[in-house]
Structures are given as C-alpha cells and as structure tokens.
Amino acid sequence: AKPCSLKELLSASDVVSLHVPLLPSTKNMIGREQLAMMRRGGVVINAARGGVLDEEAVIDSLRSGHLGGAALDVFDTEPLDAVRGARFAETPNLLLTPHIAGVTEESNVRVSELIARRVLGHLSST
Numbered sequence: 092a093k094p095c096s097l098k099e100l101l102s103a104s105d106v107v108s109l110h111v112p113l114l115p116s117t118k119n120m121i122g123r124e125q126l127a128m129m130r131r132g133g134v135v136i137n138a139a140r141g142g143v144l145d146e147e148a149v150i151d152s153l154r155s156g157h158l159g160g161a162a163l164d165v166f167d168t169e170p171l172d173a174v175r176g177a178r179f180a181e182t183p184n185l186l187l188t189p190h191i192a193g194v195t196e197e198s199n200v201r202v203s204e205l206i207a208r209r210v211l212g213h214l215s216s217t
Contacts, residue, residue: 101128106136113140123148132159138192141166146178153182160184164192 097120101107107129111117121135122145129135135158137144146167152158161184168175169190179185 097125098128101125102130104133105130106134108136109139109143111139111143113142117143119143119145121145121148123151126152126158129158131157134158134160134162136162136164138162138164141169150178150182150185153185158184160186162186162188164188165190 095103107121109121111120117140120143121137126135126145126148135144135149143165144163146163149158149161149163153161163185164187166175171187171189176187179187
C-alpha cells in the first residue's frame with residue numbers, strides 16, 4: 092500500500108468507510124464533488140460523525156443511481172427525529188442505524204466491567 096490523495100482513493104474504491112472526527116477540516120469532507128469521483132455503484136459508509144458526509148448529496152447520489160448503496164450510523168442532527176428522517180424516505184439502497192456501529196459484544200463487556208469496578212470501589216471506600 093502507498094499513500095494517495097482523497098481523489099485517488101475515491102476513484103479507485105468500491106467501498107469507502109469514513110472513520111474521522113468532526114473537525115473544521117473534515118466538515119462535509121465528502122460532498123457532491125467527492126461522491127461523483129466514486130465509481131458508479133460504489134458504497135459509502137459513515138460510522139464517524141454526522142457532518143463529515145453531506146447527507147443531501149448522498150440522498151441525491153443514491154436516487155440518481157450513481158451510488159449503489161450507503162449506510163449511515165451518524166447524522167448531522169442526532170437523535171434523528173421523524174421530521175429530519177423523512178428526507179431519507181424513498182431513498183433506495185440506504186441503511187440507517189441509530190449511532191450503534193461501535194456497539195459490540197466486546198465493548199459492552201468492557202463498559203460493564205468498568206462500571207462494576209467503579210461501583211465496587213465506591214462501596215468499599217464508604
């Protein structure tokens with residue numbers, strides 16, 4: 092593997108999965124122009140932060156058939172309410188999840204163990 096530009100990455104990839112923090116430099120990092128660089132039928136996944144991916148551009152790209160699919164686990168506005176979520180209706184090949192991409196069996200076990208240790212520590216000090 093070798094370093095490449097975002098344009099090179101987008102044009103060469105069938106699937107692009109985003110995992111970056113939301114910073115001024117990453118706000119709308121993937122918009123209409125970047126989605127157009129992707130291969131026809133490509134898939135974009137945003138499990139990073141809402142605001143990194145232009146949601147309206149994704150909707151338009153899916154409806155036009157340029158993108159083959161998208162999965163969004165995070166949104167510009169969370170929680171996603173019925174009014175904001177309505178714009179995703181009738182969009183083909185779109186999977187929406189409620190900010191749970193990082194929730195795994197392993198992460199649940201780690202969090203549970205951490206909480207139990209802290210509760211026990213507190214109880215033993217009182």
